[in-house]
Amino acid sequence: MGDDSEWMKLPIDQKCEHKVWKARLNGYEEALKLFQRIEDEKSPEWGKYLGLLKKFVTESNAVAQLKGLEAALVYVESAHVAGKTSGEVVSGVVNKVFNQPKARAKELGSDICLMYIEIEKAEVVQEELIKGLDNKNPKIVVTCIETLRKALSEFGSKIITLKPVVKILPKQFESREKAVRDEAKQLAIEIYKWIRDALRPPLQGINSVQLKELEEEWVKLPTTPPKQSRFLRSQQALKAKFEQQQAAGGDEVDGDNDDEPAPQVDPYELLEPVEILSKLPKDFYDKIEAKKWQERKEALEAVETLAKNPKLENGDYGDLVRALRKVVGKDANVMLVTLAAKCLAGLAAGLRKKFGTYAGHVVPTILEKFKEKKPQVVQALQEAIDAVFLTTTLQNISEDVLAVMDNKNPSIKQQASLFLARSFRHCTQATLPKSMLKAFCPAFLKQVNDSAPEVRDAAYEALGTAMKVVGEKAVNPFLADLDKLKLDKIKESADKVELPGKKGGGGSGGAEKKEKPVAKAPPPTEAPAKSSGPPKKALAAKSGGPPKKGKPASATSAKGKKGPEIKEFIETELSIEVCEEKSATVLPASCMQLLDSANWKDRLSSMEEFQKAVEQMDKSEMPCQALVRMLAKKPGWKETNFQVMQMKLHIVGLIAQKGSFSKTSALVVLDGLVDKVGDVKCGAKAKEGLTATAEACSLPWTAEQVVSMVFAQKNPKNQAETLNWLANAMKEFGFAGINVKAFINNVKTALGATNPAVRTAAITLLGVMYLYMGAPLRMFFEDEKPALLKQIDDEFEKMQGQSPPAAFRGVKKGGAEEDGEEAEEQEEDGGGDIMDLLPRTDISDRISQDMVDKMGDKNWKTRREGLEEVAAVISEAKFIQASIGELPMALKGRLTDSNKILVLQTLTILQQIAIAMGPALKQHIKSLGMPIITVLGDSKTNVRAAAMTTLQAWVEQTGMKDWLEGEDLSEELKRENPFLRQEVLGWLAEKLPTMRTVPSDLSLCLPYLYACLEDRNGDVRKKAQDALPTFMMHLGYEKMLKATAKLKPASKEPVSALLEKARAVMPAKPAPPPGKAGGAKSVSGGASAAKSAPSKAKPKPVIDDYEDDEPEPEAKTKKVVKPGAPKKGVLGKKAPAPKANAKDEEDRSGVIFILVPNGKEQRIKEEKGLKVLKWNFQTPRDEYVDQLKTQMSTCFAKWLQDELFHATDFQRQVKAIGIMGDRLEDELEGTISCLDLILKWFTLRFFETNSTVLMKVLEYLKLLFPMLSRENYHLNEYEASSFIPYLILKVGESKDVVRKDVRAILTMLCKVYPASKVFVFLMDGTKSKNSKQRAECLEELGCLIENYGMNVCQPTPAKSLKEIAVHIGDRDNSVRNAALNTVVAVYNVCGDQVYKLIGNLSEKEMSMLEERVKRSAKKTPAAAPAPIRQAAERERSQREHPSNPNATFMRKPSQQPQEEVPNKLKQARTQNTEREHSHPSIPKEFQLDLDMIENDHTRVSELPDLVQHRLDELLEPIMMPEPKIRSVSPHFDDLHNSTASTINFVISQVASGDMNTSIQALAQIDEVLRQEDKAEAMSGHIDQFLIATFMQLRLIYNTHMADDRLDKKDIFKLYSCIIGNMLSLFNMESLAREASMGVLKDLMHGLITLMLDARVEDIEDGQQLIRSVNLLVVKVLEKSDQTNILSALLVLLQDSLTTSSGSPMFSELVMKCLWRMIRFLPETINSINLDRILLDVHNFMKVFPKEKLKQLKSDVPHRTMKTLLHTLCKLTGSKILDHLSMIENRNDSELEAHLRRIFKHSNFPGIKSDRGTEKGQDDRMSKAKVSDILSEIFKKIGSKENTKEGLTELYEYKQKYSDADLEPFLRNTSQFFQSYVERGLRVIESEREGKGRIQPSSTGIPQHGLDSGSAPLNGEEMKPAVYYERLKILRQRQGLENNRAQLLQQEEGDSGPTRPITSLLSKPSVASSTDMLQSKLSQLKESRESHLQQEQSHSPTRSSSPSANLDDLKKRLERIKSKRQ
Secondary structure, three states: HHHHHHHHHOOHHOOOOOOOHHHHHHHHHHHHHHHHHHHOOOOOOHHOOOOOHHHHHOOOOOHHHHHHHHHHHHHHHHHHOHHHHHHHHHHHHHHHOOOOOOOOHHHHHHHHHHHHHHHOHOOOOOOOOHHOOOOOOHHHHHHHHHHHHHHHHHHHHOOOOOHHHHHHHHHHHHHOOHHHHHHHHHHHHHHHHHHHHHHHHHHOOOOHHHHHHHHHHHOOOOOOOOOOOOOHHHHHHHHHHHHHHHHHHHHHHHHHHHHHHOOOOOHHHOOOOOHHOOOOOOOOHHOOOOOHHHHHHHHHHHHHHHHHHOEOOOOOOOHHHHHHHHHHOOOOOOHHHHHHHHHHHHHHHHHHHHHHHHHHHHHHHHHHHHOOOOOOHHHHHHHHHHHHHHOOOOOHHHHHHHHOOOOOOOHHHHHHHHHHHHHHHOOOOOOHHHHHHHHHHHHHHHHHOOOHHHHHHHHHHHHHHHHHHOOOOHHHHHHOOOOHHHHHHHHHHHHOOOOOOOOOOOOOOHHHHHOOOOOOOOOOOHHHHHHOHHHHHHHHHHOOOOOOOOOOOOHHHHHHHHHHOOOOOOOOOHHHHHHHHHHHHHHHHHHHHOOOOOHHHHHHHHHHHHHHHHHHOHHHHHHHHHHHHHHHHHHHOOOOOHHHHHHHHHHHHHHHHHHHOOHHHHHHHHHHHHHHOOOOOOOOHHHHHHHHHHHOOOOOHHHHHHHHHHHOOOOHHHHHHHHHHHHHHHHHHHHOOHHHHHHHHHHHHHOOOHHHHHHHHHHHHHHHHHHHHHHHHHHHHOOOOOOHHHHHHHHHHHHHHOOOOOOOOOOOOOOOHHHHHHHHHHOOOOOOOOHHOOOEEEEOOOOHHHHHHHHHOHEEEEHHHHHHHHHHHHHOOOOOOOOOOOHHHHHHHHOOOHHHHHHHHHHHHHHHHHHHHHHHHHHHHHHHHHHHHOOOOOOOOHOOOHHHHHHHHHHHOOOOHHHHHHOOOHHHHOOOOOHHHHHHHHHHHHHHHHHHOHHHHHHHHHHHHHHHHHHHHHHHHHHHHHHHHHHHHHHOHHHHHHHHHOOOHHHHHHHHHHHHHHOOOHHHHHHHHOOOOOOOHHHHHHHHHHHHHHOOOOOOOOOOOOOOOOOOHHHHHOOOOOOOOOOOOOOHHHOOOOOOOOOOOOOOOOEEOOOOOOHHHHHHHHOOOOOOOOOOOOOOOOHHHHHHHHHHHOOOHHHHHHHHHHOOOOOHHHHHHHHHHHHHOOHHHHHHHHHHHHHHHHHHHHHHOOOOHHHHHHHHHHHHHHHHHHOOOOOOHHHOOOHHOOOOHHHOOOOOOHHHHHHHHHHHHHHOHHHHHHHHHHHHHHHOOOOOHHHHHHHHHHHHHHHHHHHHHHOHHHHHEEEEEHHHHHHHHHHHHHHHHHHHHHHHHHHHHHHOOOOOOOOOHHHHHHHHHHHHHHHHHHHHOHHHHHHHHHHHHHHHOOOOOHHHHOOOOOOOOOOHHHHHHHHHHHHHHHHHHOOOOOOOOOOOOHHHHHHHHHHHHHHHHHOOOOOOOOOOOOOOOOOOOOOOOOOOOOOOOOHHHHHHHHHHHHOOOHHHHHHHHHHHHHHHHHHHHHHHHHHHHHHHHHHHHHHHHHHHHHHHHHOOOOHHHHHHHHHHHHHHHHHHHOOOOOOOOOOOOOHHHHHHHHHHHHHHHHHHHHHHOHHHHHHHHHHHHHHHHHHOOOHHHHHHHHHHHHHHHOOOOOOHHHHHHHHHHHHHHHHHHHHHHHHOOEEHHHHHHHHHHHHHHHHHHOOOOHHHHHHHHHHHHHHHHHHHHHHHHHHHHOOOHHHOOHHHHHHHHHHHHOOOOOOOHHHHHHHHHHHOHHHHHHHHHHHHHHHHOOOOOHHHHHHHHHHHHHOOOOOOOOHHOOOOHHHHHHHHHHHHHHHHHHHHHEEEEEOOOOOEHHHEOHHHHHOOOOOOOHHOOOOOHHHHHHHHHHHOOOOOOOOHHHOOOOOOOOOOOHHOOOOOOOOOOOHHHHHHHHHHHHHHHHHHHHHOOOOOOHHHHHHHHHHHHHHHHHHHHHOOO
């Protein structure tokens, strides 16, 4: 007991492992109780026993084992983790329980196995039980069989896989143990219940007695199929249903289960394949050729016996099939033909899909042999061809069948039709698409009219079967011309047809057997099984794979194709008497009488009455045919009077447009229309008639009729005009359905015409056809004369890059369903696969037997000759038909040739065949395509590369789908060849993501894919892992995980883990191509949208609702402005015009760079390890290009790679680079990960001569390197060495613009790659033979030394300088100068030491150097050597373009480099001199001493910006004199002869009160804006022009619209001009960005007011006007400076909410604009000045605090502000608090508190909650920040444009931080600059002091356009820049121009009323642009009046004025100069 007491204390799990059996028994009992108590299946308690469960069942003690089994059973039933133990526990049960004598133990063991099946472990259990059948202990075998039987009985054949069970069953019948045999018998009976007769073939080999017993038992079984009675955990719904059925009484609800029938088991799948090739008689091939028929019969009988095996092992049956085919085709003995046919049928049935390879060779032979009349031969041939059909597809054999449909022998025609009828029964709508019907129906229709009744009956049967399969709707369009009798026969045949699978709810096996009694083990119709989904889905599946080439018809035009065809109005021909009767009922009697009058006037009046009658007729009443026959009545189309003829042709067009116009009616008029099309007077009307006819009857039909008619004539004028009409019609109707073949022949006729007009028209027509067809069109004209071919090429060149226009005629509105079908058919046969139209040659007769024998010869040289002959045949034929005779088998043999040269030669021939054969190549995939894949396993890299290239060429023609069908691909992967596996998996990983659907056969590859995941070869494993996600996107995670069940337990876990990883990166399936319902934006859709707009009572002029992302309908009518895409790159341009075909247009919205983890590192590793070619070459060879393609394929989007490597169209490459540029910031990470490949691709472009691509490359690089610099990315050695040497090659380019760009890129490069390393590459560049390159490299070296010092010289300064100095003696002058300049740059850095570094020079070279050094010492920095100038220029550009766009307030940074300074000074001096001479009346109050500035080298960089400023105007007290009236005529002096003054004058006329004047001025400006080279002249005048424009808008609104005397059409015209001008302006981003905030505010105010003006709707086309304004607003929002427009909208919103009289709609629209801006903030945030925006928000919140905002009627303003601030916080994070610098007293600002609240409640990148820290940060800025701000301010003061703004900011900064030290920033500046700054600050101070005494005014002045809400509120301080602007405005208003002298006041003697400057400060806080306009207008008006007065009085005062002021001027100059000293 002592021992007992020890183990009693142990925990349960330890008891279960105890060595004492009693302890274990106790442990099992307690464990059982514990397991029964635990309710939670996921309880952690279960985990403790996971490792012990096997011990429970393998217990050695029999008593304890029973308890252990009970406990194990409960565990498996209840524990969530039990599944993990299935393998080991079931194995234990089989080996240690099933051998026990106790029945209870066996029963429990069996229950455990069944429970494991219930918890989804059926595969594991079944595998272990089948293993148990091999056990020597018969007890175990019996129990295993019994358990299998129970499992099958309870779970059914869906859960228990029968194939492995059936496979082992015959062996059990052979057991010596009776118990085993009896149990096997019971199992066979159970299996029979589930699969019925499918079990018979596998058991044919057992003992006949046993088989008889089984047969007897099988007969006794009920016929109803059994049902599953026990269910898996995942089948609980089924379980509930089953229990419900049981409760309801069992059988009565049997019918309910029909919706889920048991899967039909294919007996074929249960069979073991038999290998027969090795069993053929050794002398078979000799005997089959024997002369004696008996020997041939023996050979065939041997094959027949072998072929009777129901399932055959795959192998190379090519020779056998060839031998049998020869017997069928050529043997005279019909008995042998029958035998051979039976052999072929047996092989096809035994091999199934694997026989598909040979189907194409056999079918034509069998069809031809149907000429035999003997029934037994015909029957054998029928059986053979039917069996062959099941191994292939209808599409693959369609050409062969069609070829015999026209055969002279009626038996062949009959049997071909009957064969098709039988074949159609195995098809579905998916496998019998319209494209197939389109091919077969015309052939059947011919046979329907055949003289032989058996041929007719066969055709009826075939058409009836097709109708039954795809429905009447699909077939009827092809039967339009059949009479009713024949149609009835077809329908009768259709009713008789019984399709397989239609009977007996579920599987199609039973029906199939009825249908095909021929095959021994017939497959269950494969086609229906594959397409069990709805037909549409199946159609979509068909279109998977890469796009076909040459399908250019646009999606929109394709839509129109079937409309007329399907719903065509058919009319019989009427007699003339009937026509007269019908016409008399609708036409006046007088009209009828006078139709054929001899007097032309009577005929004319008759036509007029005719026209009136037609116009008033209703469509349903109009007898079109009768009317046109009346028109054709004598004199008809021979009418001699042109007026009558014109009227007649016009009426034809009316009838065609208004009535139901049939082709019968069209044929009546077409002759006349064609006859008159070339007539000078009637031609236009004739063309209108033709167009109307084409709309009624479809363009393809009309065009075919017209062209054939006109070329039957001899009239060249008619021919030319018809071709011209046709060219135009194609653009209007689109290209869909056009019979290209017919046109090509007629066009060729026209090209050969003697009349040049006809030839020209033909070439023009070809140009239009080229738009739709592309390059293949040229292939039709290869044989033309060179001169003519050149003209055609020139025409094609014009069309290059253009997109076909969208069709707008002939587009019928069909249902969405029809459209969907059309889109699918477009993908199938497209009405435009150009490759199908090319004339193809049949080369089968040229492939002689001799050629084939040569290819199989033992001598490799003979084999090579044979291959060369084949290549020559294909090259000569250019385009070939699919029939190529014996060639496939011969070439297949050469792919495995021992001589690799011949293998490569064969691959080249296969590439030739791919291009020559086109899409028809599909039928050779099995015979020739799969052997190409086999070659991928070759050990030689070049052979594998060639095989991959060939494979890609084939896939391009065939698509991917056919390659994935069947077992062939999985058989290839099965080969354990690492090379083959990695190549195939890599190929699949590339292709699968591009497919939308794949065949289910892809799942056959999974076992081998999983094997590759554990392959010994690392590359194979890597490729398999890459392929996993692409397999998963099609097969799904669940299916792939389920497939792992068959793996070994050791493999299963790692594979499952990899699947989980792959699931995370699984790519999305590509979207279906545009062209269906939603996808295709057809023109009719746009048109209807446009029409629907006017029907609304009042369309809301919404730019874009903030709740809705849909663009406005009007945007679709024109250009499709996409609000969602503010970036207008190459993609933006593409969007409106859909590409050639829906299938061509892959989804391009996804990422263009695929992030491959460690991809770049792997490439570096491969190149270092010399696994790939090192990127180092003189010129790139093909292998480098191929290598780059391969590397790019893994990480570039497929479509982008195709564009980048496009062979012929460089425009595609340009667009691709554009797209990369547009996505640069969006896909920054992807760009960096692929950077090495991008740079490598660019290096290839450097070796090309195309300058367009080169410039685009350089443009991209100029974007790329600054971006890399901002991201702190540095190029690695691998990237630099593969790019920089090739970039340096281009520095020697002959074009200046290229050299300049390359130099700029080299400068940027130094920011991402060490300058010292760039130096080394440049040194290598100096060794070039190109003198330009040497010179530029030397110049760049000088710049590097100047900028980075001597440390940049590598490897040592001495060595580098010696190499540089060598070039001083160069023959080329530019190289010598560059070398000297570089050495001088060194001298400037290190002085005389340079002479030591350069070593010994010749005397001549030394003297040159010394001379250059001396000269450089004398020179100023402004005239420094080129490299120094350029370096300085670069530094300056860097200063002027700071990296942080939010840190600058500059509108337009100065673009003036230092090297231009002296020229600018000279120019200024010249202008001043001229002005003094030409305008002595306009002296300068202050002029800078330009000579002194130019010579003062130390300060020249700052002074030029100050040349134009008149600073003394700020210092002198301003007196307002009475302005002297003087005229400003546009021609009175040279000042106004300049472009700027002309523009000023024209702009002044825009605001004129006279509408005509304004329209003329707008037209002039529009002309300037439309010409890119002239549009720059508007720069600087944008604000002025916009002010004038919205003043005119206000004038129209207030005055013209209220004036009833004015014609509203004139007002509309003026509106149109204004909006057109604005659209032109805002299309040019550079000009649009010049618009200032105040002007944009007023502009938006004007535009929104116009949109809300109800009076506009009353104008004709008013709706169109509102849509245009809407579009303009969108443009303004997109193109303007984003800071200015956002600021303007905020202020406008504030004003609109403040003004009580304003429309609520106005505020709503302003907010919608703001929401739109907010939506695009992620893209625009970097270009926005946040400080200004936050200041505007702050001001808004001061006027509308939170409480006041909530009191408004609508909560939208409050939401708008919250959203704006939330978005800004989200995008910038806590940095946003650094942008509150413009807000005074920011701690009191509600804005700051709001921002902090946002951070508090959101998880944006953070803000610390410590208020003390915040205050500390706010109160004091760090020294670094102070320095940055002051640097920025002084830069602005030093720049011409922003000097005033800079001074204002400096003043505010000093006010805020009084202790700020400005000394460091002023120390290095000139005295003049310092004094200028001081004076500027004093002026601002005086203005600010004056302001304090002024009461702000808030008076609104509506007539001047000032918004009443614009005034300062709550005494808020305004920006000083505003006052300065107002000061200028008032000076202008009073007649004081900037260049007007103060002397003018003295001259008049009366200064007039004066106003202190302070009185001007009551203007609104946002300077309205109205004042600026008024001043300009008044100024120009006064100038004109003054000019007129002076011309009358000839006043001499102007000449005397200068002397009066000369002394004063001199004194001023002296005073200023003295200050500088």
